[in-house]
Amino acid sequence: MMLSNANTLPKLYLSVIEDVIESIRELFSDEGVEERVLDNLRQLWESKVIQSKAVEGFMKDSNPSNFVLQLPANYSQSLHKPTVVIPAAQNVPSFSSKPTLHVFQSSCGSVATFSLPAGITYPVQIPAGVTLQTASGHFYKVNVPVMVTRGAQHVLNPLSHPAAVARSSALTHLSDPAPAASVCETPPNRQSADGALLSASDTQSEFTLDGIEFSPQLADMSTPPAQALCSDHSRQQTETSFREQSTALPDLQTEAAPDIKLETELQTDLKLNQLLDITQLDGVADSSSDTEEEDEDDDDDDLGLVGENEFLGMINANEEEELEEEEDPLNSGDDVSEQDIPEIFDTENVIVCQYDKIHRSKNRWKFYLKDGVMCYGGKDYVFSKAVGEAEW
Amino acid sequence: MEPSNDVALDIIITNVVSVFRTRCHLNLHTIGLEGSNVIYKPEMGKVLMKLRKPRITASIWSSGKIICTGATSEEEAKLGARRLARCLQKIGFKVRFSDFKVVNVLAVCSLPFQIRLIEFTKNNRPIASYEPEIHPAASYRIKNLRSTVQVFSTGSITVTGPNVQSVASAVEQIYPLLFECQKTRS
Numbered sequence: 001m002m003l004s005n006a007n008t009l010p011k012l013y014l015s016v017i018e019d020v021i022e023s024i025r026e027l028f029s030d031e032g033v034e035e036r037v038l039d040n041l042r043q044l045w046e047s048k049v050i051q052s053k054a055v056e057g058f059m060k061d062s063n064p065s066n067f068v069l070q071l072p073a074n075y076s077q078s079l080h081k082p083t084v085v086i087p088a089a090q091n092v093p094s095f096s097s098k099p100t101l102h103v104f105q106s107s108c109g110s111v112a113t114f115s116l117p118a119g120i121t122y123p124v125q126i127p128a129g130v131t132l133q134t135a136s137g138h139f140y141k142v143n144v145p146v147m148v149t150r151g152a153q154h155v156l157n158p159l160s161h162p163a164a165v166a167r168s169s170a171l172t173h174l175s176d177p178a179p180a181a182s183v184c185e186t187p188p189n190r191q192s193a194d195g196a197l198l199s200a201s202d203t204q205s206e207f208t209l210d211g212i213e214f215s216p217q218l219a220d221m222s223t224p225p226a227q228a229l230c231s232d233h234s235r236q237q238t239e240t241s242f243r244e245q246s247t248a249l250p251d252l253q254t255e256a257a258p259d260i261k262l263e264t265e266l267q268t269d270l271k272l273n274q275l276l277d278i279t280q281l282d283g284v285a286d287s288s289s290d291t292e293e294e295d296e297d298d299d300d301d302d303l304g305l306v307g308e309n310e311f312l313g314m315i316n317a318n319e320e321e322e323l324e325e326e327e328d329p330l331n332s333g334d335d336v337s338e339q340d341i342p343e344i345f346d347t348e349n350v351i352v353c354q355y356d357k358i359h360r361s362k363n364r365w366k367f368y369l370k371d372g373v374m375c376y377g378g379k380d381y382v383f384s385k386a387v388g389e390a391e392w
Numbered sequence: 393m394e395p396s397n398d399v400a401l402d403i404i405i406t407n408v409v410s411v412f413r414t415r416c417h418l419n420l421h422t423i424g425l426e427g428s429n430v431i432y433k434p435e436m437g438k439v440l441m442k443l444r445k446p447r448i449t450a451s452i453w454s455s456g457k458i459i460c461t462g463a464t465s466e467e468e469a470k471l472g473a474r475r476l477a478r479c480l481q482k483i484g485f486k487v488r489f490s491d492f493k494v495v496n497v498l499a500v501c502s503l504p505f506q507i508r509l510i511e512f513t514k515n516n517r518p519i520a521s522y523e524p525e526i527h528p529a530a531s532y533r534i535k536n537l538r539s540t541v542q543v544f545s546t547g548s549i550t551v552t553g554p555n556v557q558s559v560a561s562a563v564e565q566i567y568p569l570l571f572e573c574q575k576t577r578s
Contacts, residue, residue, distance in 0.1 A: 360431075363442075392429075392442070 005381050006056045054380040349376045363392040401501055403563055408463040409496040412473050414456040415488040426483050446472035466494050499559045503547040506575035534562050541566050
């Protein structure tokens with residue numbers, strides 16, 4: 001059921017992003033904001049959507065017969081047309097479902113193991129200069145072309161082996177597709193340099209891509225030290241094309257922060273402009289002590305009536321007065337115990353939509369909703385009609 | 393057969409309606425936005441707030457008057473009303489719990505015999521009234537108790553009155569009259 005949603009949703013979101021970006025392009029240029037900021041915004045937006053994992057298969061180059069190397073389109077300026085297509089010489093498997101590249105990071109953060117779903121027939125060649133995006137949203141740049149075959153599960157440790165950086169860009173092929181064969185590039189260097197060799201090769205669907213340099217890019221700001229390290233590594237490369245990329249990357253990284261600042265400054269400037277003509281009486285300038293003042297203001301309007309009633313009540317008898325006071329101790333909130341089940345449902349699951357009809361009978365509710373987006377279990381679902389029933 | 397006065401009848405209180413005042417103006421919009429379990433009805437100028445613990449529904453007006461319905465006893469009604477006032481207090485209004493009053497109690501009772509309504513109405517001419525084309529039950533108004541009993545031919549009766557005591561008294565009062573007109577006699 002949800003498969004259909006998964007297929008159309010990325011396109012829908014992409015089209016939404018497109019529309020918004022295009023429609024504000026003019027506004028931005030009118031305000032004198034650079035195109036770069038707009039591109040940055042778009043890139044940030046897309047990466048956030050991907051990171052949130054709310055949508056599956058959020059791809060740019062929709063090329064279903066390939067394996068999903070999710071390239072951010074805005075890197076095309078710095079990357080030289082990376083070929084996503086696996087060369088025809090290989091057996092291109094036809095996938096029924098889009099395989100995604102999952103990267104698991106161990107706790108040290110510098111080791112990564114790739115796993116591909118079992119539908120892929122090996123060997124798979126990943127050309128140089130390709131940036132891989134993992135399901136978690138991290139970007140990994142393939143600095144050296146590699147061939148991936150099924151093999152034992154190796155643990156890759158790029159950071160601790162700077163020798164790997166200065167590798168040649170020559171394509172190395174692994175000739176034997178034997179199951180025990182490991183994926184590697186420059187066999188002698190690499191294998192000796194391999195860290196912990198996990199010999200568990202039971203999981204045949206898992207393999208490691210040795211020789212892939214990881215330089216997590218600005219989309220993943222959460223590991224800045226790793227970033228810095230990797231960018232250092234990347235700078236050391238001899239290949240010119242990669243130098244372009246690598247220099248572009250740190251630029252992007254450093255530019256990201258000022259760009260974001262610029263955007264926020266712009267927003268605050270706009271707000272200030274709007275407020276110039278209006279003096280603010282509340283907030284900082286509020287003279288009253290707390291929120292309950294509001295009700296006193298309202299009270300003032302009908303204070304006349306209420307006051308009279310109270311006045312009369314007080315006149316009548318002392319007994320009545322005592323009664324009134326006795327009624328009052330609501331304020332000792334102890335006896336008036338609070339709703340003990342109050343917030344059992346502070347969830348992240350939300351539906352934002354329009355309604356056709358909301359109906360209630362006693363405690364049975366029926367919802368007839370339309371045109372909405374639901375975020376349930378972290379995933380997004382879009383609908384044009386939704387019907388719900390609930391008991392309160 | 394004499395009507396016994398020691399019949400144990402199950403009088404089930406189904407609804408207790410009460411009112412109270414908060415003595416302060418209430419912003420319905422705020423309550424509608426920030427309160428939990430509320431239904432804002434701007435077309436009627438009130439907010440409904442439902443509580444689970446004593447299962448009650450309250451209609452809240454901006455004047456501060458609140459009508460609380462759905463309780464099953466007078467104590468429950470008061471407790472529910474206080475809880476409600478506490479909820480409003482938590483939202484931020486300067487609520488005082490004043491003028492609490494139970495205004496209506498509805499009870500049902502199932503008599504172990506069926507009733508001949510026409511005979512019953514004839515016997516209690518001005519006090520009872522029966523219009524089968526309008527309503528299938530005969531209604532019997534007890535002025536001094538300010539209670540009304542609706543008698544159905546099946547033997548089920550509903551009693552409404554200002555408090556539980558009057559309801560109980562009404563049932564006691566009407567029982568012999570109904571016993572007289574039961575259908576078993578032929």
